[in-house]
Amino acid sequence: MEFTVEAGGARRARTDCAIVGVHERSELGSAARELDVRLGGRLSRILKAGDFSGRSAETLLVPDLGPGPAARVLLVGLGPRKSWNRRSYRRAVLTAAQAVLRSGAREARLLLTTESVPEVDAYYRARLAIESFGLARYRVPDLKSSRKPSPARLAHVRVVAASKDELSAMKRGVLHGAAIASGSTLTRDLANLPANVCTPSYLGTVAKRLAREHRSIRVRVLAEPELKRLGMGSFLSVTRGTHEPARLIVMEYRGGRPGAAPVALVGKGVTFDSGGISLKDPGGMDEMKFDMTGAASVFGTLKALAALGSPINVVGIVPACENMPGGSATKPGDIVTSMSGQTIEVLNTDAEGRLILCDALTYSRRFKPSVVIDIATLTGACVVALGQHMSAVMSNTQTLADALLASGRRAGDPCWQMPLGEEYQEQLKSNFADFANVAGREGGAITAACFLWKFVDGLNWAHLDIAGTAYVSGANKGSTGRPVPLLVDFLLSRT
Ligand code: BES
Ligand code: MN
Numbered sequence: 001m002e003f004t005v006e007a008g009g010a011r012r013a014r015t016d017c018a019i020v021g022v023h024e025r026s027e028l029g030s031a032a033r034e035l036d037v038r039l040g041g042r043l044s045r046i047l048k049a050g051d052f053s054g055r056s057a058e059t060l061l062v063p064d065l066g067p068g069p070a071a072r073v074l075l076v077g078l079g080p081r082k083s084w085n086r087r088s089y090r091r092a093v094l095t096a097a098q099a100v101l102r103s104g105a106r107e108a109r110l111l112l113t114t115e116s117v118p119e120v121d122a123y124y125r126a127r128l129a130i131e132s133f134g135l136a137r138y139r140v141p142d143l144k145s146s147r148k149p150s151p152a153r154l155a156h157v158r159v160v161a162a163s164k165d166e167l168s169a170m171k172r173g174v175l176h177g178a179a180i181a182s183g184s185t186l187t188r189d190l191a192n193l194p195a196n197v198c199t200p201s202y203l204g205t206v207a208k209r210l211a212r213e214h215r216s217i218r219v220r221v222l223a224e225p226e227l228k229r230l231g232m233g234s235f236l237s238v239t240r241g242t243h244e245p246a247r248l249i250v251m252e253y254r255g256g257r258p259g260a261a262p263v264a265l266v267g268k269g270v271t272f273d274s275g276g277i278s279l280k281d282p283g284g285m286d287e288m289k290f291d292m293t294g295a296a297s298v299f300g301t302l303k304a305l306a307a308l309g310s311p312i313n314v315v316g317i318v319p320a321c322e323n324m325p326g327g328s329a330t331k332p333g334d335i336v337t338s339m340s341g342q343t344i345e346v347l348n349t350d351a352e353g354r355l356i357l358c359d360a361l362t363y364s365r366r367f368k369p370s371v372v373i374d375i376a377t378l379t380g381a382c383v384v385a386l387g388q389h390m391s392a393v394m395s396n397t398q399t400l401a402d403a404l405l406a407s408g409r410r411a412g413d414p415c416w417q418m419p420l421g422e423e424y425q426e427q428l429k430s431n432f433a434d435f436a437n438v439a440g441r442e443g444g445a446i447t448a449a450c451f452l453w454k455f456v457d458g459l460n461w462a463h464l465d466i467a468g469t470a471y472v473s474g475a476n477k478g479s480t481g482r483p484v485p486l487l488v489d490f491l492l493s494r495t
């Protein structure tokens with residue numbers, strides 16, 4: 001799909017579908033008012049007749065308008081003016097995108113982007129709009145044997161700027177939005193694949209494909225003998241029960257100055273989490289194929305940066321394995337030695353994410369990173385604490401946490417800070433090893449982060465627990481593509 005930006009004057013040309021907003025209580029937005037005049041009052045008559053009220057996420061397609069400025073008009077409800085904000089703007093663009101993709105329009109003029117939104121500048125209005133079209137257009141890579149529905153006709157979206165002054169910011173927004181959308185799409189595709197397809201070695205081949213597609217990306221995929229040589233006893237303890245070989249995938253994106261310290265992104269890549277010997281309940285266990293979403297978000301983020309050629313160095317580190325029970329699986333009470341030399345008593349084999357991440361965090365030190373961020377579907381406790389709307393962020397560097405919180409807000413991919421603290425760390429005490437891998441139910445998201453904290457001495461580190469935000473359950477089960485928008489925003493803001 002092609003996206004172009006045009007300024008005020010161009011909106012006179014005829015379009016296949018004009019997309020305009022209407023606030024609740026039937027108040028026409030600025031673009032709608034102008035169009036209404038040119039349509040001889042047609043839109044205000046629709047409102048007067050009570051056929052459209054402007055409720056948030058309401059849409060009405062007015063087809064067959066004959067000759068004139070638009071073949072169709074898509075009215076989109078913007079909700080009450082007093083609660084008009086970034087969230088309702090995004091909701092409006094997303095529902096508009098869904099509706100126009102269902103229509104027969106081949107081309108559309110998006111006038112929603114001319115509405116002013118409190119605290120959202122032209123750049124973000126354009127970027128969030130393009131991301132929404134990406135989300136709306138997404139289809140899960142299903143393996144249904146029935147005929148695939150025919151693809152949407154829409155091929156071209158014209159994004160309208162309110163004035164000439166906004167043109168260049170909007171063009172940048174469109175470019176960044178398209179890159180984020182394609183990155184999120186990769187993340188969603190990988191996360192949605194079943195675990196018998198998306199194995200650790202499959203992720204390795206995807207990384208190599210990324211490197212082929214982008215000369216700025218270099219990839220190394222390490223196999224188990226090398227992990228053993230590196231002393232990654234903690235990572236390797238998780239993969240003992242499965243027949244699928246584990247991988248450590250290292251992707252270097254070099255867009256910045258040679259020698260400039262990179263940002264390291266460490267993504268949890270458990271391609272299936274059965275719990276291991278501490279086997280999970282069967283209900284909903286299929287969703288543990290999403291336990292590699294942290295890894296998938298690293299792939300998506302690097303893809304977006306490479307597409308943009310952003311001037312920054314980023315290294316993506318993905319420990320990938322399956323967590324399965326088996327004759328040689330790690331047992332509760334087993335003690336393992338991490339790459340850092342610290343010993344861990346594995347009291348619960350279902351707390352496996354931290355066991356693979358700790359060795360990957362230690363490995364990240366060789367890149368002398370300016371910042372290390374790990375991304376993981378780490379704890380059910382995080383879902384209990386924050387639900388599905390916000391990821392958790394924990395950090396040993398408050399300025400880093402603040403930057404991530406701000407990026408999440410701006411990108412519409414929010415996170416919320418939770419604390420670290422020695423008192424939580426003390427809950428990990430073990431009689432037999434340096435510490436245990438679990439600390440009881442209470443404060444589970446925090447104690448998990450406090451486990452990782454023991455491995456990042458001297459690093460600027462943040463941890464994102466995306467267990468609640470990575471995917472949705474139920475009828476629309478699937479990956480959300482989060483937190484790619486947050487991560488790309490954070491990295492772009494450092495360029
Ligand atoms: N992958 C899970 C966390 C998870 C749970 C992600 C629900 C998404 C939805 C993780 O490996 C896990 O099993 N964590 C345990 C930790 C516990 C044993 C301390 C959990 O949250 O129950
Ligand atoms: Mn687990």
Ligand code: ZN
Pocket residue numbers: 270273291350352353377378
């Ligand atoms: Zn897990």
